[in-house]
Amino acid sequence: MEAVNPIEAHAVDMSEVVEKSHKAFIQYRKKSSEERAVFLEKIALEIEAEGDSLIEIAARETNLPATRLVGERGRTTMQLRIFASMVREGSWVEASIDTALPDRAPLPKPDVRKMLIPIGPVIVFGSSNFPFAYSTAGGDTASALAGGCSVIVKAHPAHPETSERVYKAIMRAASATNMPEDTFQHVHTDNNGSKALVQHPHTAAVGFTGSYTGGKALYDYAQQRKKPIPVFSEMGSINPVVILPNTLEKNTDLLANSFAGSITLGTGQFCTNPGLLIAIESKSLETFIRTLSMGMTQVKPGKMLHEGIYKSYIERRNKAIRQEGVDSIVRIEGKEDFMIGNAMLASVKGDIFLRNPYLQEEVFGPYSLIVRCKNAEELKNVWRSVAGQLTTTIMGTEEDFASHRELLEIAADIAGRIVFNGVPTGVEVCPSMMHGGPFPASTDSRFTAVGIHAVKRWVRPVCYQSCPEILLPDELKNSNPLLISRFLNNQWSTEPVV
Amino acid sequence: MEAVNPIEAHAVDMSEVVEKSHKAFIQYRKKSSEERAVFLEKIALEIEAEGDSLIEIAARETNLPATRLVGERGRTTMQLRIFASMVREGSWVEASIDTALPDRAPLPKPDVRKMLIPIGPVIVFGSSNFPFAYSTAGGDTASALAGGCSVIVKAHPAHPETSERVYKAIMRAASATNMPEDTFQHVHTDNNGSKALVQHPHTAAVGFTGSYTGGKALYDYAQQRKKPIPVFSEMGSINPVVILPNTLEKNTDLLANSFAGSITLGTGQFCTNPGLLIAIESKSLETFIRTLSMGMTQVKPGKMLHEGIYKSYIERRNKAIRQEGVDSIVRIEGKEDFMIGNAMLASVKGDIFLRNPYLQEEVFGPYSLIVRCKNAEELKNVWRSVAGQLTTTIMGTEEDFASHRELLEIAADIAGRIVFNGVPTGVEVCPSMMHGGPFPASTDSRFTAVGIHAVKRWVRPVCYQSCPEILLPDELKNSNPLLISRFLNNQWSTEPVV
Numbered sequence: 001m002e003a004v005n006p007i008e009a010h011a012v013d014m015s016e017v018v019e020k021s022h023k024a025f026i027q028y029r030k031k032s033s034e035e036r037a038v039f040l041e042k043i044a045l046e047i048e049a050e051g052d053s054l055i056e057i058a059a060r061e062t063n064l065p066a067t068r069l070v071g072e073r074g075r076t077t078m079q080l081r082i083f084a085s086m087v088r089e090g091s092w093v094e095a096s097i098d099t100a101l102p103d104r105a106p107l108p109k110p111d112v113r114k115m116l117i118p119i120g121p122v123i124v125f126g127s128s129n130f131p132f133a134y135s136t137a138g139g140d141t142a143s144a145l146a147g148g149c150s151v152i153v154k155a156h157p158a159h160p161e162t163s164e165r166v167y168k169a170i171m172r173a174a175s176a177t178n179m180p181e182d183t184f185q186h187v188h189t190d191n192n193g194s195k196a197l198v199q200h201p202h203t204a205a206v207g208f209t210g211s212y213t214g215g216k217a218l219y220d221y222a223q224q225r226k227k228p229i230p231v232f233s234e235m236g237s238i239n240p241v242v243i244l245p246n247t248l249e250k251n252t253d254l255l256a257n258s259f260a261g262s263i264t265l266g267t268g269q270f271c272t273n274p275g276l277l278i279a280i281e282s283k284s285l286e287t288f289i290r291t292l293s294m295g296m297t298q299v300k301p302g303k304m305l306h307e308g309i310y311k312s313y314i315e316r317r318n319k320a321i322r323q324e325g326v327d328s329i330v331r332i333e334g335k336e337d338f339m340i341g342n343a344m345l346a347s348v349k350g351d352i353f354l355r356n357p358y359l360q361e362e363v364f365g366p367y368s369l370i371v372r373c374k375n376a377e378e379l380k381n382v383w384r385s386v387a388g389q390l391t392t393t394i395m396g397t398e399e400d401f402a403s404h405r406e407l408l409e410i411a412a413d414i415a416g417r418i419v420f421n422g423v424p425t426g427v428e429v430c431p432s433m434m435h436g437g438p439f440p441a442s443t444d445s446r447f448t449a450v451g452i453h454a455v456k457r458w459v460r461p462v463c464y465q466s467c468p469e470i471l472l473p474d475e476l477k478n479s480n481p482l483l484i485s486r487f488l489n490n491q492w493s494t495e496p497v498v
Numbered sequence: 499m500e501a502v503n504p505i506e507a508h509a510v511d512m513s514e515v516v517e518k519s520h521k522a523f524i525q526y527r528k529k530s531s532e533e534r535a536v537f538l539e540k541i542a543l544e545i546e547a548e549g550d551s552l553i554e555i556a557a558r559e560t561n562l563p564a565t566r567l568v569g570e571r572g573r574t575t576m577q578l579r580i581f582a583s584m585v586r587e588g589s590w591v592e593a594s595i596d597t598a599l600p601d602r603a604p605l606p607k608p609d610v611r612k613m614l615i616p617i618g619p620v621i622v623f624g625s626s627n628f629p630f631a632y633s634t635a636g637g638d639t640a641s642a643l644a645g646g647c648s649v650i651v652k653a654h655p656a657h658p659e660t661s662e663r664v665y666k667a668i669m670r671a672a673s674a675t676n677m678p679e680d681t682f683q684h685v686h687t688d689n690n691g692s693k694a695l696v697q698h699p700h701t702a703a704v705g706f707t708g709s710y711t712g713g714k715a716l717y718d719y720a721q722q723r724k725k726p727i728p729v730f731s732e733m734g735s736i737n738p739v740v741i742l743p744n745t746l747e748k749n750t751d752l753l754a755n756s757f758a759g760s761i762t763l764g765t766g767q768f769c770t771n772p773g774l775l776i777a778i779e780s781k782s783l784e785t786f787i788r789t790l791s792m793g794m795t796q797v798k799p800g801k802m803l804h805e806g807i808y809k810s811y812i813e814r815r816n817k818a819i820r821q822e823g824v825d826s827i828v829r830i831e832g833k834e835d836f837m838i839g840n841a842m843l844a845s846v847k848g849d850i851f852l853r854n855p856y857l858q859e860e861v862f863g864p865y866s867l868i869v870r871c872k873n874a875e876e877l878k879n880v881w882r883s884v885a886g887q888l889t890t891t892i893m894g895t896e897e898d899f900a901s902h903r904e905l906l907e908i909a910a911d912i913a914g915r916i917v918f919n920g921v922p923t924g925v926e927v928c929p930s931m932m933h934g935g936p937f938p939a940s941t942d943s944r945f946t947a948v949g950i951h952a953v954k955r956w957v958r959p960v961c962y963q964s965c966p967e968i969l970l971p972d973e974l975k976n977s978n979p980l981l982i983s984r985f986l987n988n989q990w991s992t993e994p995v996v
Contacts, residue, residue: 026907071604096930106569110920114930117910119943223721227886227937230944388725401969408969409524412615417961420969422608431985432594432612434961439725445617446728446958453959460943461951463915463932471899471906471918485990487929492983492990 014189014196017152020182021121022202025150027180029118033087033482039177040084040145043137044077046169046176054165058131061159063303068266069132076132079139079429083146086452091485092116094461095475099489099497110466113476116459118148120204123197125218127209128158128305129269134449135159136166136186140207140232143454145184149204152185154194158306195221198231205458208233209271209449212362212440219443232457233443234436237390238275238362239424240414242383242407244400245376247421249284255395256288259368260295262423264343267302268366269309272391272424275362278350278371278382289347289370293330296343296366301332304365313365317344320363325352329370345370350378354385380410388438388445389415391424414438416445512687512694515650518680519619520700523648525678527616531585531980537675538582538643541635542575544667544674552663556629559657561801566764567630574630577637577927581644584950589983590614592959593973597987597995608964611974614957616646618702621695623716625707626656626803627767632947633657634664634684638705638730641952643682647702650683652692656804693719696729703956706731707769707947710860710938717941730955731941732934735888736773736860737922738912740881740905742898745919747782753893754786757866758793760921762841765800766864767807770889770922773860775868776848776880787845787868791828794841794864799830802863811863815842818861823850827868843868848876852883878908886936886943887913889922912936914943 031039047054055069062069086092093115101109122144126135133139136153144151155163167186174183187193198206198221206222206229208215215233222231243255262274279285304310321328321344330345343366350373353359359369373379383392392415394407401407411418416437427435427450435450436442442449447457464472474481478497485492529537545552553567560567584590591613599607620642624633631637634651642649653661665684672681685691696704696719704720704727706713713731720729741753760772777783802808819826819842828843841864848871851857857867871877881890890913892905899905909916914935925933925948933948934940940947945955962970972979976995983990 098926098928098930107924109928110926112926112928112930114932219726228717228941230942398966398968401966405969412960416959417963418965419963420965422964426605428596428608428610428963430596430607430610431988432596432610432961434612434959438958443726444728446954448959460936461914461932461946462910463930465915465917465926466920467916467918468896468899470896471903490929 014187014193015200017185017187018121018197018200018202021150021152021185024180024182025118025121028150028183029148031148031179033090035177036146036148037084037088039173039179040080040087040142042173042177043170044080046173047073047077047137047166050165050169054162057165058159058162061162062128062131062305064131064266064305065302072130072132075429076137079133080137080142082429082452083142083455086455087146089484090475090482092452092455093475093484095484095486097476097486097488097497100466112463112465113467113472114461114463115473115475117462119458119460120149121202122149122151122458123203123206124151124153125194125206125208125210125214126153126156126163128156128309129266129271130209131156131159131162132166134209136163137170139449139454140209141184144207144458147455147458149458150183152187152197154197155186155188157188160188194218198222199225201227203229205229206231207449207457211235211364215443216440230457231443232447232449234271234390234449235440235442236271236362236364237437237441238360238386239272239389239391239393240276240278240383240386241274241393241395241424242379243277243279243288244394244396244404245280245282246397246400247395248279248282248288250397252284252287253291256291257295258423260292260299262425263368264296264299264366265425267304268343269305269364270425272427274368274393274424276369276371276386278373278379280376280379281372281374285372289329289345293345296330296345297332299343301343309364313363313367316361316363317365317367320359320361320367320369321346323348323356323358325349326359326369343367347372350374350382353382360386376404380407383414384410386414388441390435390437390441391415391417391419393419393422393424395421416441416448512685512691513698515683515685516619516695516698516700519648519650519683522678522680523616523619526648526681527646529646529677531588533675534644534646535582535586537671537677538578538585538640540671540675541668542578544671545571545575545635545664548663548667552660555663556657556660559660560626560629560803562629562764562803563800570628570630573927574635577631578635578640580927580950581640581953584953585644587982588973588980590950590953591973591982593982593984595974595984595986595995598964610961610963611965611970612959612961613971613973615960617956617958618647619700620647620649620956621701621704622649622651623692623704623706623708623712624651624654624661626654626807627764627769628707629654629657629660630664632707634661635668637947637952638707639682642705642956645953645956647956648681650685650695652695653684653686655686658686692716696720697723699725701727703727704729705947705955709733709862713941714938728955729941730945730947732769732888732947733938733940734769734860734862735935735939736858736884737770737887737889737891738774738776738881738884739772739891739893739922740877741775741777741786742892742894742902743778743780743782744895744898745893746777746780746786748895750782750785751789754789755793756921758790758797760923761866762794762797762864763923765802766841767803767862768923770925772891772922773866774884775866776871776877777868778874778877779870779872783870787827787843791843794828794843795830797841799841807862811861811865814859814861815863815865818857818859818865818867819844821854821856823847824857824867841865845870848872848880851880858884874902878905881912882908884912886939888933888935888939889913889915889917891917891920891922893919914939914946
């Protein structure tokens, strides 16, 4: 195990870091797709080569169980390989070609071609709850490197050694695949250093996963820049779940047990944790609550990520249950030390929820608030009142859906992902995934942080008009040497231009 | 000719306008693709039905010649029809489907589907220099309506009657095609009203075409919002043109005559006007400058759009030529009244240009500055020093390009569109077009304001996980009833899901 010497960082150091990143970018973007793909794959291999000791360090630093960390590392290397495949396949650049019509009247039509190019150095602020998959070599880093951007990761202070080890794995991969120096950099710094990174003129974009406070602060730093840049802060969510009457009656126990697991999964430390359950008052709801409570008490308590998160959880949880009209249902206090997770279930009536915006605040951890609505109208109003979310879930039978078609509109208004008859925890890594949602879930609801489309955050289109064939990038050449899919005269095609 | 009564607008009125727009949006987004397409086509027809009187009003309000206005109206209706075709065809929603793998280990893969949905009410601030194509029913309005957003246009004070007439044409189209009330609204307001529009909680996005001052002000208003929204300000550009030595020597007169036309086209009032010509000192450059000067004096003077633009032009032009080391080459003063265009050509040495950032400021009008560089190195430095641009142009022979391959990198760094051996004025409306560029050319270089991809500014993806077939939008249904292209299990396909 290596010693970690967090760098004492100041604004001036950060300036040097970004300058170096910019120099690296100028070289790195010239690397071929194949070279970038090999680099990403090599990172995955080097992370795997870290073996059990990496898992041990991460487990010690985060309190997450080894099995979970092994799974998360697998997702991380899988993401790197998915982006490698995407880069190697090549069509992600959205090449578009409109050929010339020299005889068009009244004016000839020029040859116009377009493709996506990388925007520049990207600063990545990793999360505490995903020490691998949304940290040093996580989705933001993988997608930015795939897109051709250089990357500076600000190590998360909750797991500096894990971050340092992954950084060294990336460095070995960069060296083995001859990547330009400083294509990837890793810094330990404080709030001032973070601000300097975001505000440096050469910084082209920012990716963040974490709390609203942290993500909004970075967004605000960026707004103070002379030249605006995109900031993608994914800031968590309470992920409202609507349980419709028919399914509540028919599947009471099944639902209760499923949510007992989802609320407490990873000690509730997922940004997709279901923090709000909305249902109409009924006998079934009371049964559901009893079974859910029992289920939650049976879940083995787990340590939270670190003391700060634990304290914030207790504080926010206690503040939530002190609100007028909020009843505590389950309260499972930890036994060993302050790091033990504390599951909590509370409930409130719909009209009270509607009057108190505090009840929408995220309590990061194993907490969920049940909103008891007096009828379908109130349920809809409660749901509609909720601010932007990463996900929202609808539990219902065919009968429920038939009588509540308009629910889908509410769902799409408030969230980036709508889950049907499932739990929001667990984010599938695939092209159709959307991880991101209306503010305050994220700062830009038009982009996903998960899946190959995450690369679109780090690129911009550039158009070549009447460009001589010899100067065109391979992606836009007549012969289509990379055999990619291109939007050629209004049709997707892999054919050459004739 | 109808009288126009500009509404005396206050913040409170604007609030009502946006509330109405939001109500309309809830209804309008439910309209089918076919209904939206018919609406857009009907707008085009109704604008055409305004006939010559619309051209006469516009000519009087803008001083633009009728032939130019007829051409611009043609582009405007063509844009509306292109967006109608796009909506009717349907694949623009980027439907993506990943089907379930229930037997996948260790966890089953859920069915995940994604498509683009409209974001909400869009505020459009039209331009003064394009009273049709970038104004009331221009590209921003057409793309936003195509995407399913309601639109509020803030009429440009330089051509309020033209705007009002086009507004009425849109209203007739909306009524004839049964669009929800207030799907499109039109307001005359001042700076306070504009601020209120941008800052209203229900406003989802802003489109602007005009000056840096105006576009940046709207961007800053949006930054003061609690909930961030995208702002697309297209703020003009000096569109640097690099003329390489071999072509300068071989095609001296051809180049000079071509740029004499481009610099003075529309009295220089295009955002793609070539305001900066960069070349290496040589005998050919002197001949080029002489011929260009002569060409410019032969162009018939034209009236500028309005007094404000005229005054600003004179002020900025005079300030530019008062800078140290700037030599005036041609100065064509108007003869009739203050509204007459004044063509101007000036030159400066490369090292002086590099030391004085003021020389990069846009002089909106028929003005161009020639930068005389002492060698290729200085030419590259001058070009690289220029801030973000809509376009940049490279004039060169095969021989030039062979010895200056690295020029393409500079071009892609500073601009959204690179023109080869042509003039930047004239923006082709096609999918491969990119109209937008690094700041300060526009506030978001990732999106184009011209061509069908302009719709991407007004939409966001939403993901449906395990959604029952009956609840899925048509775009995502197994049967693919709209026969659109979808990204189905990692392949573009028009096939149904089996």
